[in-house]
Amino acid sequence: MRRLVVVRLSTRSGAQLVTAADVRDSDPGDGRISAPRAARATAWTAGAPARQTPSLPALAADREHAAPDWSEVVEHFREGLVVCDARGVVRHVSPVAERLLPEVAPGELLAAAGIAALADGAEFTHHGRRLRARRVPLSAARCCWYVEDVTESVTRADALLAERARSAFLAVVGEKLGNPLHPDRAAAAVVRLAVPTLAEVAVLVLAPRSGRARWWRAARSDDDAPVVDSGVLPAVDLPAAIVEGLDGVEPHTLDWLVEQAVEAGWLPGLTAAESCARVVPLPGRDAPAGVLLTARRVDRWYDEADVELVRAFAARAGAALTTALLYRDQAEVADTLQASLVPVEPAEATGVQWGTAYRPAQAGLRIGGDFYGSHRLVDGGSVFFLGDVSGKGVEAAVFTGQLRQCLQALHRVESQPGRLLKLLNDALLETSQAQGQGRFATMVLGVVRAHREGGLTLTMAGGGHLPPLVLRGSGEVEPVPLSGMLVGVVPDPRIGEVTVRLEPGETCLLYSDGVTEARGGRRGNEQFGTERLVHAVGGCQRMPAPALAERVEQVTCDWLAHGDHDDIAVLALRATGPVERTPRHLHAVPDATGAAELRGTRP
C-alpha cells in the first residue's frame, strides 16, 4: 500500500517527493531501516518497472533451493504482524507487534486484548504511540493485522503543516498590513488579524499620549468574523505587564496579568483559571508603538513556535502602525498646505451666478497650475480671473498661490482690468527674476458689474489666455475677441481689452487649455478642440452656471476616457437679472411663507 503511494507520486511529480503524504508514508519513523528506503527511492525514480501489488513470490515453486525463511524475513518488517485464525484467536505475534501491542497474547482471542480502537484502516493512539492498523484476510478464513508505528512521521507532518499554516498566516498579515492604512484602521486590523490564529481575545494598547492610552480589542465569535471594539484608558490604570511591554520588555510572568485582565473584563469569554496569555511589544520608531496582549484557553498553550509567531506578527503590526502614523502626519501637513492652494470659490456677487469646475492633472493631489477666483470691489462689482501657470504639480500650485496673493493685494489699488493685469505682470516679473525661476502665466482678468435693469457688463483683459466664450440667449456661442501676451515674461506686455454685455440668462465661460487640449477620440490622441467645446455648450442657454461648468468638465473627461490630462479649470458667470428672484441661502430655514403662495408668483 505504502509503495503504491510512492509510485504514484514519483511518476506524477518527478524525482523529488516533497509532499506531506510522502513525509508520512515513506519515513520509517523509528529510524531502524533507513537504507532500504533510500535504495527503494533510487530504484523507482530510475524508472524501474513499477509493480502494482507487492505480491510475494509463489511459495511452492523453488522450495528445495535456498528458499528464504519467510518468518525470519517478516520479523524485520517495520509493521508488526498479528495473525489470527478463523475464530479470532491469535496464532502469531511478530516482535514489533509485541512491542506495540503488549496486550496481545498468542492463543488468546484478539478481542480479549481490549484494544477498542483496533479496526481496519484505523489510526489511533496506544501507550503514547500513534499506530495505524490494517486487516488483510488470509486463506482458510484467517486474517493478518499489520500495525505500524507512525508517531514520528505524524509529528513531523503536523509540524510541517503547522509551519505552513504559520507562513500562510504571516503572508495574509503582510498583505493586509502592507498597505498604508489610516492609523485607526491599522489598529483595528491588527487585533482582527490576531483572532483566531493567535488568540481568542487580542487587545492592542497603543503607547499613551498625554496620559491616555487608546486600545482596540478583537474577540472570537461564533461567526467567522471577530467582534472588534475600542476605547481609551488612563495610562495610570494600565496593568504592570502592559507598562513593561510599553517599555520594550517582553514580560515573563503573566499569570497575574491573566487574572487582572479577566477581572477587569478585558477578556470576554475567558476565565483566569483556564487561560494563558502573552504580551509582546510592537516595535515603533524608537519606543514601542504599543503592546499586544493575546489570550486563549490553556489547551492551546503558547509553545516556543507560537511565541515566535506572535513576535513575528508583532513586528509586522508595529511596522504597520508606525507607517500609518507617519503617513497620517505627512498627509495632514500636505492637506493643510494644499488647502491654502486650492482655488477659492468666487464670492457671491449681485446679479452673478457663478459656476466652477476644477480637476487637477494629478488626481491624488488636489492642486495644480490652473487657478480661478474673484474679489468683491467696494463699488459693488467684482474682479474675476481664470488662468494657468507654466509647469505642473506642486511647484505650479505654489506659483498660483503667489499670483493669487498678488491679486488679492493689487485689486485694492487698481480695479481697471488692463492696468491691474500690467501691475500683476510687473510684480510677477520682479519675483521670478529675484528667484531666478522663469515662471509665467496666462490669464483672463475681468471686472463684472450688474445693471439695475438686469444683465451684466464684463470688462476683460487678456494675458495670452484662451479667449472666453459667451453663450447668448438664443443658444448661440460667440468667442470673445481677446488677445494679449503672457504675464510675467516682459516688462511692458501688450494686453488686450474687451467689454461684453450679458443679458439675463446669458453666460460667459472662461476655461483653461486642459479642456481644449484634452486628448481622446478614436485613438486617444486627438485634441478636444474649441469646435467641440462650442458644440457642447451651444443650446445650453437655460442651464444654471454650475451645471454648465460641470457639463464642460464632463464632456472633457468623457473625451479623455480615463486618459492622462492637464489641469482643467472652468469659470462660468451667468447674468441672473431681475426676472429671477434674488438667491436665498438654501441652507437657511425658510420663512413661514407657504409654498402654495410663492408658487403663484413663479414667472
Added chain:
Amino acid sequence: MTAAPTAGGIPAGVWPAYLDCLQDADEYAAVEVAVGLLEAGVPAERVLLDLVAPAQAEVGERWARNEWSVAQEHAATHISERVVAAVAGYANPRPTRGRVVVACMDGEWHALPPRLVAEVLRLRGWQVTFLGASVPAPHLVSYLHRHDAHAVALACALPMRLPHAHRMIEACRRVDVPVVVGGRGFGVDGRWARRLGVAWASGAPSAADLIADERALRRVPPAELSHLADDEYTSLLKRRGELIDGALAELRERDPGTRDYTPSQLDSTVSDLGYIVDFLAAALYVDDGALFTEFVDWLVEILTSRGVPAATVGSTLEHYGRVLRDFPRATRFLGAARSSVVAAGGVRPR
C-alpha cells in the same frame, strides 16, 4: 398645494407641479415645493425618495425618449441637486455615528442617486462626506488615509464602468475600509456586484441598513473572475481603436449617407461605436452576455427614437464579430445581441 399630504406620502398634485419646475429649470420654485412638503410634516427621507428620486428617473426617461435635450436634462439634474441640498439643510440632522464616504466611480457623472444615499445616511445619524461625481481612485484613497471611515458607498450607473469600479473597490479594500456599492451599473439585482465580490444595496434605505451592520459588510464572498484568465478582456481593450476605425469604414461603405456627417455627428457615431466596444469589454469582464444584450437593446431604442435605423447596430455587431472571431466569449455575446436586434427589427420605434 392645497391638499394635505397623505400619511408619510406625497400628495397627488405636487408631482406634476414639481416636474414643471424641473422642465422650466426653476430652481427656487422646485425648492419651495420640497420645503413646503417638509413644512407640512412630510419626513425628509420621504421627500428625497418619493419626490426627488422618481422625478429624476422621469428626467432620464424623457431624455431617452428624445423629449428633452441633454442640456435640459443637465439643468433639471442641477435643480434636483439644489433641492436635495435644501431638504438636507432643512432637516439638518446631528451626526451621532461614524463617518461614511459616498462617491461616484471614476468616470461616473450620475451624482444624484449617490447624493440621495448620502442624505438618507445623514438623516440616519451618520457623518457623511460626499465626494461628488467622477472621483479618481487616488483622490478617494488619499481621503481615506486622512479620515478614518466606517464604510465607503460607491455608485455606478453604467455597467460599462464595471472594470474601473472593480479597481476602485480593490483600492478601498487595500486600505481596509468596507465597501458597499449601488446603482444600475451593477445590474437590477446586483448580480455583477456579486461577481466582483462586493456588498450591494438596491437603494438608499437598504444601503443604510447594510452600513449599520458592519459584520454583514465584511462578510462578502470573494470575486468570481477566473474567466479573465482567457485574456479576452485585455486583448479587446488593446484593439479598441482598430475596431472603431474598422466599424466606421464599414459603415461608410455600406451607407454612403454617413460620409456627409457633420463633425459632431461623426463624433457621436464614433462614441456610440466606442460604447459598443466598452460594454462588450464590461460583459467579458463579468462574463455575462446579458449585460451586452441589455445595452444593445437600449441603444437600439435610443437610436430609433432619434431616427437611426436598428439595422446600423446589427451590422456593426456583425463587423465586430468578424474581427473578433478568435474570441470565443465575445463571439457568443455578439451573436446573442445580434439575434436580439434582429428580433427588435420588426418592432416600430416609439
